[in-house]
Amino acid sequence: MLQTFQATPVASVIFALTIGMSLFVFSNPHWFGRLMLHPHTIHRDRSRFYTILTSGLIHKDWMHLLFNMMTFYYFGFSLESMFVQFSGAAGHLYFALLYLLSLVLSDVPTILQHRNSIGYYSLGASGAICAVLFSFILFQPKAMLGLFMIIPMPAYLFALLFLGYCVWASKKANDGINHDAHLYGALTGIALTLLLYPWSIRHFIGQF
Numbered sequence: 001m002l003q004t005f006q007a008t009p010v011a012s013v014i015f016a017l018t019i020g021m022s023l024f025v026f027s028n029p030h031w032f033g034r035l036m037l038h039p040h041t042i043h044r045d046r047s048r049f050y051t052i053l054t055s056g057l058i059h060k061d062w063m064h065l066l067f068n069m070m071t072f073y074y075f076g077f078s079l080e081s082m083f084v085q086f087s088g089a090a091g092h093l094y095f096a097l098l099y100l101l102s103l104v105l106s107d108v109p110t111i112l113q114h115r116n117s118i119g120y121y122s123l124g125a126s127g128a129i130c131a132v133l134f135s136f137i138l139f140q141p142k143a144m145l146g147l148f149m150i151i152p153m154p155a156y157l158f159a160l161l162f163l164g165y166c167v168w169a170s171k172k173a174n175d176g177i178n179h180d181a182h183l184y185g186a187l188t189g190i191a192l193t194l195l196l197y198p199w200s201i202r203h204f205i206g207q208f
Helices: 002-007 009-027 029-035 039-044 046-057 062-087 090-105 108-113 126-139 155-172 179-196 200-206
Strands: 144-147 151-154
Touching: 002 009, 002 062, 009 029, 009 046, 009 062, 009 090, 029 046, 039 046, 039 108, 046 090, 062 090, 062 126, 090 126, 090 179, 108 179, 126 155, 126 179, 126 200, 144 155, 151 155, 155 179, 179 200
Parallel strands: none
Antiparallel strands: 144 151
16 A cells, blocks of 8 residues: 555545545535535635535545546556656656646536526536546557446547547436536546647557
């Protein structure tokens, strides 16, 4: 465990903090209202901007937390290691920037779209985790991923299906899931990775 922390300190802290904060609100549900993203409140009260970050540290229930943390475990630690391989110690900072900026930017469209929706709330790290996943895919497009954790497929095909589903679901689905955060998180992850490592697009294309 110490070796993992030394090699990937940013991913380790994010992983531990997200699990810890989520377990805290599970045991203290009155904190959900203080930490969740509520676009209407943010629009009216700028002091609530902190919930853009805190909402990404808590989850609705055990299944929501488990799915996100499994995804982060498999791809977040690997991505930070890649960034360190590419950039040395600065790679830790780059990974932290990608995660935090994606967490914030993936929620901006939601805040704008639902600023007048009194009953709309959002929480979870999905936007930032989608950014991590899609950044990983730029470097490893042929890695085998499991659709629904079962059906194996190459990462690039998963990415296409995922983006298509997010676009459809954001317009049609009524399942209480913030599909816009998934979509914009994925796109933010790609954009930030290209800014940090412009050569990654050539690398991605060269894999085919």
